[in-house]
Amino acid sequence: MPLRQVSCPLVSEASDRYVQVFLILRFSKHAISPQNAVYNIRVICYNTKQYNMKKPLLAPSLLSADFSDLAAAVRQIEEKKGSAVHIDVMDGQFVPQISYGQPVIRSIRGLTALPFDVHLMVERPDAMVDSFAEAGADWITFHLEAATHAHRLARHIRSLGKKAGVSVVPSTPVSLLEELLDEVDVVLVMTVNPGFGGQELIPACVRKIARLAALRAERGGRFLISADGGVNERTAQAVADAGADILVSGSAFFSGSLTGDF
Ligand code: DX5
Ligand code: ZN
Secondary structure: HHHHHHHHHHHHHHHHHHHHHHHHHHHHOOOOHHHHHHHHHHHHHHHHHHHHHOOEEEEEEEOOHHHHHHHHHHHHHOOOOOEEEEEEEEEEEOOOOEEEOOOHHHHHHOOOOOOOEEEEOOOOOOHHHHHHHHHHHHEEEEEEHHHOOOOHHHHHHHHHOOEEEEEEEOOOHHHHHHHOOOOOEEEEEOOOOOOOOOOOOOOHHHHHHHHHHHOOOOOOOOOOOEEOOOOOOOOHHHHHHHHOOEEEOOHHHHHHOOOOOO
């Protein structure tokens, strides 16, 4: 088998496979001279770097943090290489629980320079985006299922100087997003039903991420894809492989099993 065919599938795996790739090449019949072997190893180095550049960002969700010490939770997100603080706002209407709102966001805003990724699981998001922007949100994501005029709302969020996000629950098909894709900076695909942390990821939602990524490639879209719910050390790679750019993780991150180094 030619060397190029041997190396391609391997370099798409994590860099801890690097030594394994090296050994295969050294003992391959095709590594006919030491010079040739060095050349092939250099190619793999380069490809591995390319792969790492595409690694998704981790946005830990405060929903699984100890609410009595949110400052410590924010520090933990910084220390464990989170790229954003995911803040799940629940109103007791769109989802059954009530979590936190603008005053809590305002009170932790000064603790970090990391972006605040505010996920509004609320009815009537249009009535709330201004106050969340003022409280310190950087990315504001509303649910397609809760917005009557999603196009107008996405444009309004951008007009506030914020990143606009739209989210879909597991039963909402990707096709319903098509007319919005040029108006948003991020599409948050819920990989569990919204409302609670610690649920099992729904595999069909990972296939939705793959469909959305294919649609983005086809249209030359610029939005990011975020995956939210059930992302842990067992599922993160499959979600990333499907095309997610941002992994939201609550219970796995705060239990210590998933970090930004995954
Ligand atoms: C669920 C929230 C998620 C949740 C993820 O409604 O939107 O952000 O915190 O929690 P895990 O990672 O535990 O599924
Ligand atoms: Zn969320």
